[in-house]
Amino acid sequence: MAITSANQLELLQTAEAVAREKMIDPGLVVEAMEESLARAAKSRYGAEMDIRVSIDRRTGRATFTRVRTVVDEDELENYQAEVTPAQAAELVKPVRPAVSVTAAKRTVELEGEEPRNETFRRFALKVQGQGSDQIDQSALPGIGDEIVDEVPPVELGRIAAQSAKQVILQKVREAERDRQYDEFKDRAGTIINGVVKREEYGNVIVDVGRGEAILRRNEKIGREAYRPQDRIRCYIKDVRRETRGPQIFLSRTAPEFMAELFKMEVPEIYDGIIEIKAVARDPGSRAKIAVISYDSGIDPVGACVGMRGSRVQAVVNELQGEKIDIIPWNEDVPTFLVNALQPAEVSKVVLDEEAERIEVVVPDEQLSLAIGRRGQNVRLASQLTGLDIDIMTEEEESKRRQAEFEDRTKLFMDTLDLDEFFAQLLVSEGFTNLEEVAYVELDELLVIDGVDEDTANELQARARDVLEEQARKALERAREMGVEDSLVNFEGLTPQMLEALAEDGIKSLEDFATCADWELAGGWTSVDGQRVKDDGLLEKFEVGLEEAQNLVMTARVLLGWVDPTELEPEATEDDDTESASEEAEEE
Structure with missing residues (x-):
């Protein structure tokens, strides 16, 4: 099939039809057609040639052009797509009336020849005269310019047509993915309604209107099962652009899903009068949600429960019967923890802020209630407060x-x-x-x-x-272990500290200066979701993280590793303004 024999407007009509169906820009479809035709032309004229196709957006006429770039003679590699300045000068002689030269913003052609491609007409620059010796030398092609001449359209055989079709389909899919990503990227963190299309290996594929999303099996509540055409409500957890297209990940187990459901059911939360401060969930079983009211006349717990429990019951029904404890938020951590451990009664609370741990003492008969079934109650309270909780009885x-x-x-x-x-x-x-x-x-x-x-x-x-x-x-x-005088004379370390450092191989001021503050004071790290204690070398001497940092930085300054002026906080413009005002007042 020759492109010239086809109805030229058919290309534009096809592009508009595909664009409407896929809801993308028709220009992207036309660009895909141009690329597919260019590939077909390269298979005809040679893969090393730089063949380009331009489709007129008004008439649908496809123009095939060959582009050759002017390069330095030493850099010439591709003889089909590159030419030297001398060769370029020969190509633009008057005997080649169809040849034009394009630079950044110019096209050079012979007098009397209008460029056939509208893209080139904008930058046309006429050359006066009939002979090559009359051509303006400043208008001749230089390094980096492109020489463009039109070539005959190609015949699209069966294989070339199939290849062109694949290129167009690929470009259309890419445009459709970009459109889908742009539409959903700003909707992450919201609730969306969809229709179940199918289930693959326990993962549910959901139709969300202009795309598909995936609800993984570990994001489903309990043993939820869905059939095709079932309606489903999910939380958009993440939207990522991947090689196979934008991936929309849904969740029904995320704590944020419950928070968004309450926002939909409780107008006071939507209006900002009540705020959800923390949510902890054991999906499908039990959850705790902490709320605070910024209006003294509104009870946050009562507003979330609703008349006869109507509001909280709507959320419970959506979450497959998940029991929800609504707890008033309190800035005082021990008081908040006492509320979070309800319905168990708490006798005493001891908070260790530095270690982010809290000890809770409960009556002997309340221990099982405080811990909960399989540790559920204390685990949810720990998630809600962000602290590790140790529960013990009064006897213990x-x-x-x-x-x-x-x-x-x-x-x-x-x-x-x-x-x-x-x-x-x-x-x-x-x-x-x-x-x-x-x-x-x-x-x-x-x-x-x-x-x-x-x-x-x-x-x-x-x-x-x-x-x-x-x-x-x-x-x-x-000293017997080899501690040097530089460390012994360092202010801030006791002999017992020196002994502890020496046992760990730190025997000089240089060794001490290379230590990290957490190595000295200790700390907590997370391993596989569990908080693990890191014992510090000087932790038993009650050396805190800030004190350890000051000791290490002082050692580095004494050794000349750190400029002490860099440690001084820079005066801000506000400070300068205040100082100037104070001086003016004194005067």
Whole structure:
């Protein structure tokens, strides 16, 4: 089939029909046709040639042109698509009236010849004269210019036509994918209604209007089963552009799905009067949602429950009967945790903010209720608060406190040469270690029954003697292990700290300066979704993360690794303005 023998308007009509069907720009379809015809022409004229096709958007006429780029003679590689300046000058002589030269914004052709392609007509530059010696030398093609001449249309055989069809289909699919991605990329994080098309290996393919989405089996609630043509409501979890096209991933187990459902059912949430602060779910079984009201006249829990539970019941029905606990949010973490562990009663809460852990003490008969079936209740409370929760009974907590009391009593008896009764008095008053006894204000010792000023002074003297002896022995052991004077003389490290560092191979100031702050102070990391404790070298000496960072940076400054001026915060423009205002006021 020759392209010239076909109805030229048929190309444009076909492009418009395909564009309407796929809901894409007709220009993209025309560009796909141009590329497919160019490929067919290359198979006819040679794959190394640069053949281009331009379809007139008004008449449908297809123009086939051969393009040759002017390159330096040393860079000439493709003799079919590249020419040297000398060859280019020969090609634009008057004997070649159909040849034109295109640069960035120009086309050079002979007098009397209008460029046939409208793309070139815009940049036409007439050359006066009839002979090659009369051509304006400045208009001759230079390095980087393109020489364009028209070639006869090709005959599209069966194979070429099939290849052209595949190119057009591929381009149309790419355009359709781009359109689908642009439509759904901004809808991530919202709820969408769709129709089930089919199920593949447990994954549900959902028709969402102008595309398909996938609901993976691990994103379904429990043992949900769907049949074709079933209507389904899902949360758009992610929209990604992949090689095979945009992938729309749906979810019915995401906590955000429940939050969006409540936003649809509770007008106060939609209006921003009530805010959902946290959601924790065990999909298909139980969930906890924390809400707060910014209007003192509106109860957040009651608004979410609705009249006779109508609002929360609508969400429960959508989630296949998932039980939902609606909890009032509180900025005070222990109070919020007590609410989150409902319906269990909590006797005591101990929060460790640095370790992001919290200890909860419950009555013996409330332990199973607080933990929940298979640990569900405490697990959801942990997700809701973002803290690791340790639950113990009052009996277990009492035993632990008794053990700590006995250990501290024994410490004071052995080190301070006290009898059991006096040592217990110290522990009862809250003293936990020798440092507190040695360096506490004298008045705090005098409040203990039976302790006068002489006794208090004697207690502190004994404690300081013990601490000094311990420090001396620790320093001796550290030096025996090879600790250098540069580290010994470094301010901020005690002999016991030096000993602990030496046991880990840190024996010089350079070694210490290479440490990370978390290596010294310890911390928590997540491994396979579980929080794992990293013990710090100086953690037992109560060295925090900020203190460890300051020690390491000080060591680096002393070694010249860090410029101290870089550590000083730069004065902001606001600070400068305030300083200038203060100076003006003083004047």
